[in-house]
Amino acid sequence: MVAGMVGALVSGCQSSGSGSSGAGALSADAPIPVAVPAGTSLVVADDANRLKTLFALSGEQDKLTADVSYANFSSGPLRLEAIRSGNAQLGRVGDVPPILAHFSDAGVPIVGAVKHDGNSLVLATSPGSGITSLKDLAGKKIAINEGTAQQAVVLRNLKSVGLSIKDVQPINLGLAEFADGLRADQVNAAVLKQPDRVRYLTSTQGEGSTEIPNAPGAYPGLYYVYASEEALSDPGRAAAIREFVIGWYRAEQWLNDHKQTWIDEYLINDQKVSPADARAIAEADGHSSVPGFTDELINTQQETIDLLQQAGAFPGVRLEAKDEFDSRFADLNANSAGGQ
Secondary structure: OOHHHHHHHHHHHHHHOOOOOOOOOOOOOOOOOOOOOOOOEEEEEEOOOHHHHHHHHHOOHHHOOOEEEEEEOOOHHHHHHHHHOOOOOEEEEOOOHHHHHHHOOOOOOEEEEEEEOOOOOEEEEOOOOOOOOHHHHOOOEEEEOOOOHHHHHHHHHHHHOOOOHHHOEEEEOOHHHHHHHHHOOOOOEEEEOOOHHHHHHHOOOOOOOOEEOOOOOOOOOEEEEEEOHHHHOOHHHHHHHHHHHHHHHHHHHHHHHOHHHHHHHHHHHHOOOOHHHHHHHHHHHOOEEOOOOOHHHHHHHHHHHHHHHHOOOOOOOOOOHHHHEOHHHOOOOOOOEOEO
16 A cells, blocks of 8 residues: 555665764764754754744743754655655654654654644545445545555554455545545545644535544554654764754643643644634644653554554565664653753
């Protein structure tokens, strides 16, 4: 299912290399430095200004020693490509892009993890689809964006009712095309990210559409920050990435306590959603926590790998989830030393 995406990434990785071998490079097992040298810069692969706004509103941006800028990419695979190509050094993604990076040997390990307890990824249906339950997905046209968290949500929901990807008609679309695909009846169901979902369901075109509740565990709520091995081999950038991850944890903690500011400044002012829709989005996000690189987290990631491989992805190899994590970042939290 992901052969085309993986092929492109593998080809790109072979042509560009994955790290630095120059004098003074930081080895993969060396401790991450704490001090960030003056003049260090990072580009973060962002989505819809989320990290940029979160760091600014929480005050964490001003605490960063490095010069950190942001560039938007609409899906995890696109953020991975930006990092792999050197146009960014790190990015925030769902649970599937790190698996794609692992399989394609892209050299982009996980350096941070946050878990949300909400339900922000849910299937939405097209008008007149006839879908009222997960069992009704059988034989229907389902939007798929390979290598994304949305893909895994579809597979988990199908598995919960005894179905597989072979029992539906997968339609490959970009994430930004999902809502339009539903409106045009090109697909009967799609996992829409916010704010696309609330915009679609409250729009005239979405009349007659509905949400189909997830099966338990279908959306694990995991978000990762991963970074290029090339950046991590540079002592200054490695220290800046460490500082950024600590800042991300603090910013997410701030968000838990400042939902109304987030609603007003990000969802309404930046994303241009209505106040009612903004409240619905914030409620769906829930609260976040920092799970650490625990056995439970790694086992959850392994279950996702196994699910994708059962559906035909990443053939011919045995992928171990533990290999996707840079253990040097395992014990970081919002109170770790080194953040400003």
